[in-house]
Amino acid sequence: MSIAISPEVAERLRGFEAPERLGFGSVMAPVMFRAVYQDGCWSGGELIPYGPLQIDPAAKVLHYAQTCFEGMKAYRRVDGSIGLFRPEKNARRMAYSARRLCMPEIPEGMFLEAVRCVTAYCAYLIPAASGESLYLRPLLIGTQPDLSVSASNIYEFYVIASPSEAYHSGNMRVWIERDDTRAALGGTGDAKVGGNYAASLQSVAQLKARGYDQSLWLSPSDRKQIEELSGMNFFAVIDGQLHTPKLSGSILEGVTRDSLIELAGTLGYRVHEREMDIDDLLALIGSGTCSEAFACGTAAIISPISVIGDAGHSVSLPQVPGPVSTALRSALLDIQEGRAEDPFGWMQQVEPASP
């Protein structure tokens, strides 16, 4: 594939001024990638100015949520070069998500070229402080205008980008959600699709009113096992070893989770992927056996959990951030930001393009 660069791209990039406070995912880069799927094949992609999409009011995505997306980051490394973190993992997860909603897969080559292209042209926008990045958001939507409940026959694929600060700076207060669930067994929880996030909003609104930051989701069948947070996977440090919920079919397989499991081994920590009963964990925190808990994801990297709240009572973690979370966070960021060797071959360098 060769990506067509719209003649307006140069001017848009030159004219862009980033505001002083970036936040996370709220300032959008001035260009985006776009490709269209119709009559069974993908059109050649193009880099175009960022701007509103023209979407028919009967488009499937608006009614039936036929949408999936990815979240990944490009980092400015200490030597000034630009690196993407394991983009092929996102490409494959997006293909999985697309299949779950009967959408055409984005060929891995097109996905990677699109992400590299947006990164290359937006390279000069990537902030340099540790934890900052260009957040990339590939998005696939079904746009056929037709009200029948069936898969679209037209799709649009975008990669938009947002120069961003770190996502969660502070420690997180997490609330155990014992009523709502974000995804069903046999549902879409292991795919990165819109409906899971819509379903999570009510819980978050309620817990915010109680002074908490994030919901801790439990297994949908019996609400006993820990699953994950709305946009992050969950880890606990028990007796100095790492424990994380095993992939249950209703949680998302995070790239960060996977990377931490590999990294932990090299740092000398044992990792257990298993069913984690929430009440057992609360008891282990109470007795001091569980010393740390944290959430991890592309956006948040590693965010230490300070409090786990429950209807009757809440428990506090003794170490926030604890030594294991801190060591893992540094080791991962050191690879991503180029301060350390990359023994796993996780980073892919992108040459900046000048329009």
Next chain:
Amino acid sequence: MSIAISPEVAERLRGFEAPERLGFGSVMAPVMFRAVYQDGCWSGGELIPYGPLQIDPAAKVLHYAQTCFEGMKAYRRVDGSIGLFRPEKNARRMAYSARRLCMPEIPEGMFLEAVRCVTAYCAYLIPAASGESLYLRPLLIGTQPDLSVSASNIYEFYVIASPSEAYHSGNMRVWIERDDTRAALGGTGDAKVGGNYAASLQSVAQLKARGYDQSLWLSPSDRKQIEELSGMNFFAVIDGQLHTPKLSGSILEGVTRDSLIELAGTLGYRVHEREMDIDDLLALIGSGTCSEAFACGTAAIISPISVIGDAGHSVSLPQVPGPVSTALRSALLDIQEGRAEDPFGWMQQVEPASP
């Protein structure tokens, strides 16, 4: 509220030519209603030409499926007048769906006025044969451009319309879905939100390949109890009495279901809302005790089920359509199309508007 009528509406309506074959939900009326929610309140609505929406690529609806909708019909009655069927039920269900996804409710007055306005201006498009109608689709979407997983602070409300033929003409072959689920307990199954429909697409694609038309969804916790179809509620006739799954928290409370329960009483049928074990039902069909099964919804009215398919074997219903389904269908359509008295006060007349 007073609805502003765009100056282009008259011309669009005059210029519109319906194709010979309408289908269901695929030909869109040339005008639509639109209102915007911002800074905590709704703008005055307007009737405007049907056409593409301008949606920011970072809009919440595209990523997090913050969308809910309704489906309802306006009928051309035998005396030539136009009638809406229980529109206040749809208004209330949409308010419920909106709350579930942390969206602002559409005030009932605005909802009803919007639906009446679109119906009035599109009155001349409503086909007259029995079973045909103007299908109305209210739609609420969160459009704030921001990638954080949180509720939008901007919403757009549309009512689009589609002159339509009857939805399912034939008898339906239904497949028992024992793996996938469309909605979780504690999820969004009792709200009319996009994610439920996205989750259902994979199952339907698989059963179509096996020669079936619709999935029969089971209870998400144990997949033993019948829930509903992807866009219809389920009824069975057992020993001459009607049985339908009770509202479990994960099925949609259909307006048609509710109306049939009332109507059945006046026709002398007992109705049981209860847990319906799928394997029990298969046995009752096998023994001939269950003589009919059908699905019901605004689009489909009543569609008889001819076959219920399962991994090992499939069972056929003896009477397709059976006498109870046929009697209920006629009684409902007679009220909707003005051939019978309306003892429940379900119909609301709409005066056609000429632009």
